[in-house]
Amino acid sequence: MGQSTGRTEWSAAVRHPLDPLTAAELRQAADILRREKDMSERWRFASIELKEPVKEALRGFAPEDPIAREAVLVCWNREDGQAYRSVVSLTEGRVVSWEHCPGEQPNITVDEFHECDEALREDPRVAEALAVRGITNLDRVLFDTWAYGASLISEEYRGMRVGWADVWYRTAEDSNPYANPVNGLHFVVDLNRMELLEVEDDFTVEKPQIMGEYLPKHVPSLVQRDLKPLEITQPEGTSFILDGHELRWQKWSMRLGFNYREGLVLYCVGYEDGGRVRKIAHRMSFAEMVVPYRDPNLDHYRRTAFDIGEWGLGFMTTSLELGCDCLGEISYLDATLHDSRGDPYTIKNAVCIHEEDDAVLWKHVDEVAGAEVRRSRRLVVSFHATVANYEYLAYWRFYQDGNIECEVRATGIMVTSHFPEGEQPPYGDLVDERTYAPFHQHFLVARLDLDVDGQHNTVYMSESEALPVGPDNPHGLALVQRNTPLRTEEEGKQDYDWHTQRSWKVVNDDAKNGLGTPVGYKLVPGGCFPAMLDPSSPVSERAGVIGHNLWVTPYREDERWPCGEFVNQSAADSGLAEWTKENRSIEKADVVLWYVFGLHHITRPEDWPIMPVDTVSFWLKPVGFFDRNPALDVPPTANGHCHTPGAGAS
Ligand SMILES: [Cu+2]
Structure with a gap:
């Protein structure tokens, strides 16, 4: 290979x-x-x-x-x-x-997930409820335990550490359990005593004839298409250096970290310019994920996952495989975490580091000089997390022109329900016979502790405005850019505005570029959408962060979790919504940006039985950080690889 x-x-x-x-x-x-x-x-x-x-x-x-x-x-x-x-x-x-920490429930551990599964398997009330539905082979049953918010937990179980479990069924030993929901049956479990508290046997639905399999051997009459091999080689090795946890590539440098909750963390991101490393970010990571299902049905009303706060993106990280997850010359990093008894274990190949070709970086064809082209190459640092039915693939990409791209791909298997003949599901789309996938949203919160040429930064809301027709603007063409400083946390609560093409610039007013203007980096929004939740909804009360696309706070060591440190079974948000009530100054401050983006998942048949990746991203781009295009110095493609007649490198 x-x-x-x-x-x-x-x-x-x-x-x-x-x-x-x-x-x-x-x-x-x-x-x-x-x-x-x-x-x-x-x-x-x-x-x-x-x-x-x-x-x-x-x-x-x-x-x-x-x-x-x-x-x-x-x-x-x-x-x-x-x-x-x-x-x-x-x-x-x-x-x-x-x-x-009285009244708080720490994150659910992987050990509890497995212990809960065992407890349910052994309880005769579970076997009985399943037998009524014709399910007698418990080896084929999957119990999926979820955490939920305090306000949805019955009064009698308040204060206990509880989970609720879904039931899914495999038709063959290794077939897809999520193809077969056992609708209307749920279990509530005391996770400290591993005791079944309640069997919620609410309704049954006659099982439809569906095709919910993705393993080729289980997909009937599947004829796989032709595909010739595509190999990526770097015969002289890669251009990056991984030295312990320090990573250097082209003019970029950073440190890599990993923890149970955020998974991958990028520290001390800097760019070498004029013989010195200029700081851009102190720390970047994903700090929370909120996934509310928008279906009041008994199968789904409790389904609001906080995949980072309740479970931990690090704990959910899976090993990557060369040639499948990552293609080319790859360096992997293992991650070391611990189980609930404090015993350490290793996730092999948890983080992937590699270079990718990225088509054209810049190009011009001149009548006299001919074509001048540079290939773009990017450094990608990525990891994958599997949270029950879903997978999240996170990619941080660094480019030769100073751009940083943060991309998240969602894939895996959608949650579905069956419904009776003659009905139409109102809160989801049909994906198979009498089967619907409820609408839901995946909100991700990126925590961006930026330090643009130092810690005295101000965030500006940057907007375009078309001026009215007048004596100075007879053709109505005049367009100006307005930069409004965000001075307080209240002003820092921002939403995307399509009409003004709003973005946010993190500027160091004390550091000037060669043109005499302040240096900055711009957060270019992508994947923004409104929460569309009533303020009285338990989700709104637990996750105020999803009420805005951007929050800005002054750096505090202990402010890391946007929905609070203890999210499991929370009733109210003790994170951003609470901290920002102080309305602190964020002007010329060590600012932290909390960017909320993700997928507004209106389900479709093409997402079933396994979902092709849905991709969202945002960018951090230099604006006046450099004096000119910093990628002028990228060399032409080496001789023999560029075949354009007249090209500088031919
Ligand atoms: Cu989704």
């Missing part, structure tokens, strides 16, 4: 304060707490992550400096359900802080 892999073990020695926790550190963190707090087997760890040093502590860090390491742990006692948040010093081997 001409492909190779270079793998860096993430459990290698810590060389930088932002390196993720190693397997040994994860184990040590859990051990310290278990010992100091005399924890029984009934205690569980919901999360263990690096306590990242604040920006001030990072400034001036030199490789020979000693590195003090701390971890943040969230744990709870299954006996009484009480949750605690703790900071431990790994360097000193002691507990730094121990904080009781």
